[in-house]
Amino acid sequence: MLHIVIIGAGECGARAAFALREKGFDGQITLVGAEEHLPYERPPLSKEALLHGLEPKLVSDAARYADAGIAVLTGLSVESIDPAGKTVQLSNGDSLPYDRLLLTMGARPRPFPGLSGTIHRIRTLRTHDDTVAIRAGLQPGKHLAIIGGGFIGLELAATARKLGAQVTLLEGLPRILSRGVPDEIAGVVAARHQAEGVEILCGVKIQSLEESRDEVKVHFEDGRTMAADLIVVGIGAIPNVELARDAGLTIDNGIAVDEHLQTSVPDIFAAGDCCSFPLAHYDGRRLRLEAWRNAQDQGALAAANLLGAGEAMSALPWFWSDQYDLTLQIAGLADGATQTIRRDTADGAFILFHLDAGGRLIAASGIGTGNAIARDIRLAEMMIAAGVRPDPVALAAAQTKLKSLLAA
Ligand SMILES: Cc1cc2nc3c(=O)[nH]c(=O)nc-3n(C[C@H](O)[C@H](O)[C@H](O)COP(=O)(O)OP(=O)(O)OC[C@H]3O[C@@H](n4cnc5c(N)ncnc54)[C@H](O)[C@@H]3O)c2cc1C
Numbered sequence: 001m002l003h004i005v006i007i008g009a010g011e012c013g014a015r016a017a018f019a020l021r022e023k024g025f026d027g028q029i030t031l032v033g034a035e036e037h038l039p040y041e042r043p044p045l046s047k048e049a050l051l052h053g054l055e056p057k058l059v060s061d062a063a064r065y066a067d068a069g070i071a072v073l074t075g076l077s078v079e080s081i082d083p084a085g086k087t088v089q090l091s092n093g094d095s096l097p098y099d100r101l102l103l104t105m106g107a108r109p110r111p112f113p114g115l116s117g118t119i120h121r122i123r124t125l126r127t128h129d130d131t132v133a134i135r136a137g138l139q140p141g142k143h144l145a146i147i148g149g150g151f152i153g154l155e156l157a158a159t160a161r162k163l164g165a166q167v168t169l170l171e172g173l174p175r176i177l178s179r180g181v182p183d184e185i186a187g188v189v190a191a192r193h194q195a196e197g198v199e200i201l202c203g204v205k206i207q208s209l210e211e212s213r214d215e216v217k218v219h220f221e222d223g224r225t226m227a228a229d230l231i232v233v234g235i236g237a238i239p240n241v242e243l244a245r246d247a248g249l250t251i252d253n254g255i256a257v258d259e260h261l262q263t264s265v266p267d268i269f270a271a272g273d274c275c276s277f278p279l280a281h282y283d284g285r286r287l288r289l290e291a292w293r294n295a296q297d298q299g300a301l302a303a304a305n306l307l308g309a310g311e312a313m314s315a316l317p318w319f320w321s322d323q324y325d326l327t328l329q330i331a332g333l334a335d336g337a338t339q340t341i342r343r344d345t346a347d348g349a350f351i352l353f354h355l356d357a358g359g360r361l362i363a364a365s366g367i368g369t370g371n372a373i374a375r376d377i378r379l380a381e382m383m384i385a386a387g388v389r390p391d392p393v394a395l396a397a398a399q400t401k402l403k404s405l406l407a408a
Contacts, residue, residue: 002027004306005088005098007078007243009033011041011292012272013104014059015299016306017070023307029070030096032088034077037128038062043292045131046155047322051162053135056128081247083265100306103244103255103263103270104299107237107290112147112209121216122209122231125152137230140164145218145228147206149176151321153234154189157198158323168199168226170218175202182340182352185328185367192326237290239274252276254288259312261302269306271298277313281385282333282362291319316381325369331381332363341395349373353380359389382406 004020006013009031017031033039040056048054065072077091087095109124123134134156138144144160146153149171157167169176177186190200205221209231218226239254250256250264254276261269261277272295276288297315304311320329337354344350349368356362364380366373379402383390386406394400 002099004100006031006102008104009039010106012295012299014039015296016303019300019303021068032073036075050131050159101268104272105240105274107239107273110236112233121211138163138165142229145231148234161196170204171202260305269302271302293318328367329377330365332384334363341392
């Protein structure tokens, strides 16, 4: 019986395992995960799970894995892959033979430079256990310093304010969200955080962090210091590629895969946060995404291709973030844009449409309360996928139905 082993029991690995069954695979499936929990959703970790102290939101419960005949080995790491012998070595000493292998090992938080040893008051946020530890330090009045003005830091800031903590956010660059988020949207986010009482300090240069029994200190390069009860470092993520690299697979800002999610070694595929892939819609440009829907899409695509479908990756990048009652969404890649058209919708919500030099819509980003922008971003995504060159004047006018521009 054919055996497919999936390394990494997160969003992507779990999705792939079920997709294999949905596509009719009746061989053996083993999903190996280093964490103690069954696969769970990470987006709530900085939002409602942190706010309410919830248990992990499982992708599926144990009964569904059992019904589908998916063996989930939790609390076990794969320590090495032998592509020639087609086996993986587990941390409990066992080795597991495979016919085909899928790597969905995700990413881990980038540590603050130079930090090592046992650290209690300086944390990162990636796992359920991180959320539990951070929540324990967020009582009302406690001072949280967040290093990094990216999505995770900002979502954490919003939740920490709801929990009554005093929050200072430290960003080294001149503004928050400088990676892939337009200025106008970052400005709205920053203003809202400040209105909620978050102190945002941009352009700061941190020299070192120092932990003592009762507090933690940030030492700035200009000689100033700041004390806090807890520091959370949110300065990006590093793809988990070491296993693949040691097994001789090509690495290029992640485990390099082709448009079918196939690695440089036969019968080994990779998907989700750990891989970089070429995206045909953007001239085959290679990118690595850290986004929930991408993990799902690639999990399903990898399953199809493990079974020989030969389907190419076509989904567009899409990401959302919730902070307070604001939702921000980004579809496509805006960095090749030469023109941006703003469309104001109801209640202060707006969408920015990004067009390339030829007038083609290549990305859309928006912000508003609740799901104010959701439908328009969905339509924008369809327009991007269809390669539409919309009339900028019509695009800017809220009364123009985007559907009509899609049809045109
Ligand atoms: C706090 C937080 C909030 C987020 N919010 C959003 C959001 O609002 N919107 C959005 O679009 N995206 C969001 N994301 C991103 C999204 O959750 C990720 O893109 C998604 O989880 C990636 O799934 P994955 O399966 O590729 O990797 P992961 O979820 O990281 O899963 C990989 C798993 O593999 C395991 N593993 C690694 N190495 C080994 C090994 N050698 N052996 C066994 N197991 C191993 C890891 O322990 C991990 O459990 C958020 C992420 C975080 C951390």
